[in-house]
Amino acid sequence: MRSFRQSKYLTMVTAATAVFSVSAQAETLRLLTWGGYAPQDVVEQFEKETGIEVEITLSNNEDMISKLRATRGAGFDLAQPSQDRIVSAQADFDIYKPMDLSKIDADKIIPSMMAATRKNTEFEGEVYGVPHVWGTSGLIVNREAAGTVKDYTDLCDDSLSGSVSYRLKRPTLIGFAFALGEDPFAAYGDTEKYQAILDKVEEKLIACKSNVKAYWSGGDALLNLMRSGEVSAAMAWDAGGWKLNAENPDITFVAPTSGALGWIDTFVLPRKTKAEEAAYQWINFVMQPEIAARITESAGNFTAAKGSDEFVNDTLKAQFKASFPQADLDNINWYPPVPAGLEEMEGKVLDRVKASN
Amino acid sequence: MSAEPSNANRTQYRLGFWLLLAPIVLWLGLLIILPHIDMVLVSLRERIASRQYEFSFSNYTAFFTEPLYWNTFVRTAVMSILATVLTLIIAFPVSFYIAKVLTGRPKIALFILCLIPFWVSELVRTYGWMILLRETGLISGALQWLGLVDQPVEMLYNDVAIMVGLIYTSMLFMVVPLVTTLDSLDNSLIEAGYDLGGSSWHVMRSIVIPHAMPGIMSGCIVVFMLTLGNYLTPTLLGGKDSLWFTEQIYTQFITRFNWEQGAAFGILLLILSSLIVWLGLKITRQSFTRVMS
Numbered sequence: 001m002r003s004f005r006q007s008k009y010l011t012m013v014t015a016a017t018a019v020f021s022v023s024a025q026a027e028t029l030r031l032l033t034w035g036g037y038a039p040q041d042v043v044e045q046f047e048k049e050t051g052i053e054v055e056i057t058l059s060n061n062e063d064m065i066s067k068l069r070a071t072r073g074a075g076f077d078l079a080q081p082s083q084d085r086i087v088s089a090q091a092d093f094d095i096y097k098p099m100d101l102s103k104i105d106a107d108k109i110i111p112s113m114m115a116a117t118r119k120n121t122e123f124e125g126e127v128y129g130v131p132h133v134w135g136t137s138g139l140i141v142n143r144e145a146a147g148t149v150k151d152y153t154d155l156c157d158d159s160l161s162g163s164v165s166y167r168l169k170r171p172t173l174i175g176f177a178f179a180l181g182e183d184p185f186a187a188y189g190d191t192e193k194y195q196a197i198l199d200k201v202e203e204k205l206i207a208c209k210s211n212v213k214a215y216w217s218g219g220d221a222l223l224n225l226m227r228s229g230e231v232s233a234a235m236a237w238d239a240g241g242w243k244l245n246a247e248n249p250d251i252t253f254v255a256p257t258s259g260a261l262g263w264i265d266t267f268v269l270p271r272k273t274k275a276e277e278a279a280y281q282w283i284n285f286v287m288q289p290e291i292a293a294r295i296t297e298s299a300g301n302f303t304a305a306k307g308s309d310e311f312v313n314d315t316l317k318a319q320f321k322a323s324f325p326q327a328d329l330d331n332i333n334w335y336p337p338v339p340a341g342l343e344e345m346e347g348k349v350l351d352r353v354k355a356s357n
Numbered sequence: 358m359s360a361e362p363s364n365a366n367r368t369q370y371r372l373g374f375w376l377l378l379a380p381i382v383l384w385l386g387l388l389i390i391l392p393h394i395d396m397v398l399v400s401l402r403e404r405i406a407s408r409q410y411e412f413s414f415s416n417y418t419a420f421f422t423e424p425l426y427w428n429t430f431v432r433t434a435v436m437s438i439l440a441t442v443l444t445l446i447i448a449f450p451v452s453f454y455i456a457k458v459l460t461g462r463p464k465i466a467l468f469i470l471c472l473i474p475f476w477v478s479e480l481v482r483t484y485g486w487m488i489l490l491r492e493t494g495l496i497s498g499a500l501q502w503l504g505l506v507d508q509p510v511e512m513l514y515n516d517v518a519i520m521v522g523l524i525y526t527s528m529l530f531m532v533v534p535l536v537t538t539l540d541s542l543d544n545s546l547i548e549a550g551y552d553l554g555g556s557s558w559h560v561m562r563s564i565v566i567p568h569a570m571p572g573i574m575s576g577c578i579v580v581f582m583l584t585l586g587n588y589l590t591p592t593l594l595g596g597k598d599s600l601w602f603t604e605q606i607y608t609q610f611i612t613r614f615n616w617e618q619g620a621a622f623g624i625l626l627l628i629l630s631s632l633i634v635w636l637g638l639k640i641t642r643q644s645f646t647r648v649m650s
Contacts, residue, residue, distance in 0.1 A: 043607070062612045069614065092614070162511075201374045212597050214514045228493040230511075265572040342405055345615045355600060 028053045029278040032064055032079040034265060035219075036239075036299035037133060038286075046285050053277045061085050068095040073271025078279040083264045084335035086121045086128050091340050097269040098126035103280040108287040113304040117266055120337050128285060129266035135301035136260035136332055137171050138323075140222075140241040144250045145232035151256045152179035155233055156208035164211045165225055166235035168350050170343065171261055175235060176201045177331060178258040185336050195345060203350045206356045217353075228249055239300025241317040251317070255328040262332040264304070358615065384517050393627075400620035416621035426622070430599040433602040434633060436516070440523040441577050444531045447524065448576070452535035453565070457544070471532050479526055486522050487513060490594075514596030520589040527583050531576040538572030539565070574641060574648040578634055585630050600625060 031038055035058050043054045056075070059067065064081050068074075073095040081089070089097050097108040106114060113131045121129030121210055141149045146160055152175040155164045164170050177197050187193040213231050216222040219240055225231040238260070241253025267283050269276060286295060292303040293311030298314070302309070309317070401411035420426045455467050474482060489495050490512040497510045512518060540564065550560040566573075591601035606626070609619035638645055 062614075065614060066611045069616075089614075094408065209597060213511075215597050217592075228491070230492045343613065344615065347608075348614070351608075352426055355428065355595070357598065 006232050007149065020131065027051060027275070027278060028055055029078060029275050030055045030057070030076045030284055031282070032059050032067065032270075034060065034075040034080060036131075037080060037265070037295060039294060039298035040300075042291055045291075046282065049285070050278070050281055052275075053280065054146045054166045054282070065089045066092070068270050069093045071272070073273075075271045075349070077273040077275040078282060079268050079322070080132060080265050081128050081268055082335065083117050083120045083131070083163040083266045084337050086268060086339045087123045088268065088340040088343075090123050091127060095271055096128050097271045097273060097276075098128055099130055099267075099269060101127060101130075104130055105287065106283045108284070108289075108306055109304050112263065112302050114321075117248055117264055117304075118336070121266065121268075131264045131304035132267055132286070132297065133301050133303050133312075134262065134264040136238050136255070136262045137175070137236060138238060138241075138256050138260035140226060140234050140236045140251065141242065141254050142226065142229070142232040145229070149233045149254070151233060151258050152176050154205065155235065155287055156211055158211075158281050160233060161211050162213055163214050163230070163232045164208075165213055165222060165231045166236065167217065168215045168354055170207070170346050170350075172235060173198065173201050173346055173349065174333075174335075175256070175261055176204055179256065180204060180262075181258075185333065188336060188339055188342065191341070192217070194342065198246065198345060198349050199336075202353060206347075209353070209356060211224055222259045237301075238323060241245075241323070242300055242316065245319055245350070246315065253323045255324055255331070259331040259333040260324075260328065264334075363532060365415055393624075398621055399616055400618075400624050404615075404617065410617075416618050416623070419618065420621065420625055427602040429605050430602050431630065432600055433585060434504070436523075437522070437581055438633075440527065440579045440584045443520070444524050444580050445573065448528060448531035449573075452532050452539055455532070456539035456606075457542075466534075468536065469490050469603070471529055474525070475529055479589055482526065483522055483590055484596060486518070486525070490518055490521075493576055506511065513594060514599075516595070516599065518594040518596075519591050519599060522594045523584045523587060526587070526590060527580040530579045530583060534572040534576040534579070535569060538569045540569045543626045552619060569650045570641065570643060574638065574643045577637065579650065581634065581637075585626070643644045 025326070026029070029033055029052050031054055033056060038054065038056050043056070047053060057346065061081050064079050065085065068079065069089075070297070072093075079096075101118075109131065113134065117129050118127050118132040119163060121127055139149055139152070139155075141147070145163070148154060148157065148159070152172075155166065162335070174184050177200070180200055182197045182200065184197050186192065195279055213225065216225065216234070218237075221238055222231070222234055222236055226234060238253045241251070246252040247252070267279075269279060273279060286292060287303075289308040290311050292305030292308035296302050296308065296312050296348045297316065336342065395471075396446045400416050400557050401412060401414065402410040403415045420430075436473060451471070455464055455471075459467060487494075491497070492509045492511040492513070494513070496512060497506075500506045500510060501508070546564055546568075548558055550564045557562070586603055588603040588607060589600070591599055592604055595601065602622070603626075606619050606622045638648070
């Protein structure tokens with residue numbers, strides 16, 4: 001009899017624990033983000049303060065859209081695509097949910113960036129994005145081996161044969177278009193004109209192919225190529241350049257003369273988000289200046305959080321100033337929203353470049 | 358009266374049969390057949406405007422009219438066939454040695470040696486090759502140290518590197534079926550061949566190879582399918598000119614958001630690769646059932 005009671009008691013305890021653990025698991029924030037945007041210490045502090053568990057999935061722009069498209073906007077509670085890729089994805093696949101801006105502490109965010117993102121992520125009268133991390137892509141140059149590289153097209157210089165790398169993706173097309181004296185962003189609305197620019201870029205990229213060692217696809221692979229000296233100039237993100245600069249002062253990020261390409265990664269709610277409140281809590285949490293500075297140190301890029309610069313270490317600030325004198329900062333070409341259909345045209349160009357000999 | 362229990366027995370037997378069959382039917386139906394039907398349906402539509410699709414064959418015609426896609430497929434198929442043949446040439450002597458020359462412990466030891474590389478993931482194995490072949494890698498360094506070359510040699514990012522990687526990853530899938538079929542060959546048949554005055558080459562050609570043919574073909578089919586469908590090795594080891602069909606499918610799905618085109622490529626890959634396997638069986642006069650048993 002006693003053993004029976006004991007076992008009954010045990011069953012009750014187990015059941016209670018099971019119920020408890022289910023309710024604890026219910027508060028989970030599934031975050032679809034970029035490497036470095038949710039560092040471990042920030043996540044731990046958030047979990048401690050709110051009791052919400054954070055699950056992180058690392059991704060990139062295309063992958064985020066593809067993942068959310070496959071589930072029609074389910075599986076994640078908060079995503080971080082770049083602001084220029086939101087409207088077209090929403091128009092084509094209906095994967096996001098409008099943001100309730102009243103739940104965001106707007107006073108923590110730099111007003112000009114808030115306004116820009118608001119304008120660029122507006123679709124059918126609703127706003128979808130809140131700015132988070134911003135940065136640029138430009139050139140990472142080993143000054144000893146390739147000091148002459150000042151613009152994207154300099155990568156095609158004969159002296160750099162076999163020691164150049166860039167991605168076969170849209171930023172490369174845009175960068176080369178600017179370096180060739182065109183303004184692709186102004187031609188976004190004019191398919192014919194855009195095609196003409198793409199043709200010009202295609203020709204240049206095919207001619208430039210003999211200079212390329214390999215087209216990189218993962219950031220770490222490129223950093224390794226630069227580190228080992230196998231590649232002396234590449235088109236890449238600023239944060240990568242600064243990271244290498246800390247290891248080897250010869251290598252650094254250079255803002256191209258035709259302008260670095262500026263991007264802003266945002267916060268967006270997937271359409272079937274299951275933890276909307278937790279998502280807003282996370283946004284407001286990471287926008288605190290001191291937390292944002294920690295994200296800056298881990299990601300290598302600055303955030304849209306007001307006043308976080310003071311908390312960022314001096315090395316990164318110095319690197320930023322060295323790469324971006326005021327004139328270069330003003331010269332940044334910010335990505336406007338990509339109209340639907342353009343990426344298909346770009347895809348064909350990229351295919352042909354890859355297939356050419 | 359005696360009919361009743363036997364009837365009950367039969368229903369029981371039937372029930373058991375269906376229960377045993379259920380997992381495989383569910384597996385095939387839910388994970389293989391249904392997704393493929395969906396793929397066919399997706400591949401037969403075309404995007405007209407945002408959220409608007411129409412029935413069309415354009416994704417299939419694109420494959421035949423755009424030389425790039427067609428060339429990529431031919432290149433992938435030719436390189437896969439080449440990789441299969443090279444794997445066979447390398448694996449056959451190894452398997453023969455394991456099955457016929459060695460006995461006891463060394464036999465098992467050598468077989469396990471073939472198996473060990475597969476205990477680590479394909480990704481790690483491919484990175485291993487990258488460390489060996491790259492310009493600042495081990496082989497290049499060793500050649501410089503020996504004074505054979507006076508500057509770094511780049512051996513990565515070309516088709517040979519892809520080939521090396523592919524053969525390395527598919528070796529085991531050739532060795533296992535070969536060892537099994539060669540094991541089943543009675544040694545006395547080989548001895549009889551020699552007794553009748555046959556040369557080594559003759560014995561090999563008219564006794565060993567005909568006996569091993571089902572093993573050779575099943576190994577070839579598996580290796581061919583694996584290389585044709587490989588994504589990792591060609592992407593990581595291949596250079597700026599390396600085009601691989603699975604990479605093209607991935608690009609269409611993930612970076613172009615063009616699921617319709619990607620699905621069409623997937624279906625075409627399935628059809629064309631089945632066709633190549635069928636042709637291979639026809640040429641070597643093997644039947645699929647015999648090869649797979």
